[in-house]
Amino acid sequence: MSARPSVPARDFPWWLVAAAAMAIVAAVGIASSDLYTQVFTTLLKGLGITIGVTLIAFALASALGLLLALMALSSSVVLRQTARFYVEIVRGIPILVLLFWIAFAGVPVFVAGWNAALAPLRGAGLVDELLVRDISLLWRAVIALTIGYSAFIAEVFRAGILSVEAGQIEAAKALGLSPFQRFRLIVMPQALRTILPPLGNDFVAMVKDSSLVSVLGVADITQIGKVYAAGSFRFFETYSIVAYLYLILTVGLSLALRGLEKRLRQGQAAA
Known part of the structure; x- marks a missing residue:
């Protein structure tokens, strides 16, 4: 009888490596461009x-x-x-x-x-x-x-x-x-x-x-981005940074929550 192929207990998070690489490349691009730096600084006011x-x-x-x-x-x-x-x-x-x-x-x-x-x-x-x-x-x-x-x-x-x-x-x-x-x-x-x-x-x-x-005019990231893009006509740059900031927030929170879940499971198993 042939042995069944082993299945890894957990896939390596290549998606996270790819996402981190993209985030680093984007951060370098923002830091090296005066335009993107200005947009990024402006949008941070709504964070x-x-x-x-x-x-x-x-x-x-x-x-x-x-x-x-x-x-x-x-x-x-x-x-x-x-x-x-x-x-x-x-x-x-x-x-x-x-x-x-x-x-x-x-x-x-x-x-x-x-x-x-x-x-x-x-x-x-x-x-x-x-x-x-x-x-x-x-x-x-x-x-x-x-x-x-x-x-x-x-x-x-x-x-x-x-x-x-x-x-x-x-x-x-x-x-x-x-x-x-x-x-x-x-x-x-x-x-x-x-x-x-x-x-x-x-x-x-x-x-x-x-x-x-x-939509109510509250000065969050999206509203500030909308006003900035309408005034400067830099729609691509502005909304790219808006998406970047939201991705940093949501992916970071997702990873933190997964870590918390893992800790709770380990604590319950130890108890």
């Missing part, structure tokens, strides 16, 4: 907004998503149906449409309702009238991304919590642990193995979708 919007929106979306997941797994039919309604409706709306709706329809409605609710206090001079322009376009973008991604993250949390064996939860009950202690000590540490990869994917996706805030 902080891109990262800030992503971090704030993802943190809020994760908190809201976890709350929705717990509601979906609640024994209360009202909470379950409310969570299901939210998730199904929000997931059916494109992020760009949600961004426009929140910015130009949702916020004015909220401001009108807020002013109506606090009319007695405003009449007594205790509070000032809230104006639509008081809520910046940046925060409207953050709210839209939070609402849009919370529906997807809720399903990630729900699947991770359901992956924990019911027997372990029953054992924790038998030990007298409170619901919060069961969730913190038993459910969440084990659910993390299931949650982390898709949650990481959502984070990387939000970095890319944060470019949509440029």
